[in-house]
Amino acid sequence: MLDFIPWQAREAFRAWLGRDEARSLKESRLSIQKSPGLRIGFGGVLNDGRPVHGGAVKLLALRDALPCDERQFSVLYAVSSSLPQCAEALFKLCRARGIKILWNQNGVGYPAWAGRESERFNKPMRRLREMADFVIYQSRFCKESAHRFLGPCDVPSEILFNPVDVEKFQPASSLPSDRPLRLLAAGTHGTKDRVSHVLDTLAILRREGIDAALTVAGSFQWPNGELDFQNQIARRGVQNHVHRVARFSQADAASLYTSHHVLIHPKYMDPCPTVVLEAMACGLPIIGSASGGMPELVSEECGVLVPSKLDYDKLHTPTGEELADALKKALPGLPKMSAAARANAVSRFSIGPWVDAHRRIMEHLLK
Helix, strand or coil: CHHHCCHHHHHHHHCCCCCCHHHHHHHHHHHCEECCCCCEECCCCCCCCCCCCHHHHHHHHHHHHCCECCCEECEEEEECCECCCCHHHHHHHHHHCCCEEEEEECCCCCHHHHHHHHHHHHHHHHHHHHHCCEEEECCHHHHHHHHHHCCCCCCCEEECCCCECCCCCCCCCCCCCCCCEEEEEECCECCHHHHHHHHHHHHHHHHCCCCEEEEEECCECCCCHHHHHHHHHHHHCCHHHEEEECCCCHHHHHHHHHCCCEEEECCCCCCCCHHHHHHHHCCCCEEEEECCCHHHHCCCCCEEEEECCCCCCCCCCCCHHHHHHHHHHHHHHHHHHHHHHHHHHHHHCEHHHHHHHHHHHHHHHHC
C-alpha cells in the first residue's frame, strides 16, 4: 500500500510500521540517561545508517555547534519529516526521565497529496506534537496547516525558517556564461507534473527563440520515472538541451547551483524548501509557485512566483506556460535578482542566528 502514497508519507510511515516498540523501549532504558546542562539527542536519526537528507539536514548544524550525545542528553530534538524509529516510545521515555522534547514541525498530510492516508500520517504526528515541550514551525504555512489538520496545540512555539550555510553555499567567483540560459530543477520530485511542467517551460522558451538548457537533479518518486522522463524529453524534442543528475549529495550541491542561472521550483504548497534557500544563497533567482511557505521565503526582488490559490484538496502545480511567463518577466533583471537572492539568504536564513535561537529556546526549557 505504501507504494501508492507520496514519498513523504512513505518515509514517515516506515519509522512507524514493522517496529518492535516494546523491545526498543527496553533497550533504550538501558542506555538513555538525562545529562546535566544542555546536551542534545536526535533519536539516532544521524547515525542509524539512513542517508542524511531532507528534514534531517538541519540537524547537522545543531550537531556541529552544540553539545550532543545520543545516550546522555537533556533535550531530544525531533523533526516531523525525519522521525526516529519508535518515536512515541522514545518520547514517553524522555518525558519519564525529565528530558525536554523539542519538536520541529514541517508539513502535514492533506488530501491533495496524501489522499485517504492523510489521517494515518497525521495521527501519530498529532500525538508527538502534544508530547513536546516546545514546537518550532518551519514557516507560518506550517503552523497554519498543523493547526488545521492536527488541531489546536497549547505547547509553546516559535516560527524559525530552515537555515542555510551561507559560507558553503555562495555564488561562484566566476559566473556561468550567458548562453545558454541554464535552468535548474532540483530536489526530490514527488509528482510527475513537477517535472513535465518544467520540461514544457524549456520547450516553450526554445520555441520562442530563447537559448535555454535544463538540468533536472534528484530522484523521481513516480513509477518508472526515469523511462517516463526520457519519453517526455523525446516527445518535446529537447533531448540535446536536457541534462539529468539522478543523485547529488550535500557536497555536490553548491557546485550544482553555481553552474546555473535560475532555479525553477514548481512544487505546490511546499512548506519550507531548503533547496530554495540553498539556491538563493548561491545567487540564483527563484521561479516557482506562490503557495505554501514560498511567499514567506522569496520576495519580489529575489524571483517571480506564479500566483496560486490555497487548496488542500487538489494540487495546482504551475503550468509550463505560467512558469515560462514568470521566467521571461525575470530575465531583464536577473543580475539584480541574483544579488538580492544572495542578500536575502544571508540576512534571513543564515545558520548562525538559527543555532542561536535554538540555544536560547533550549536553555529556557532547561531552566
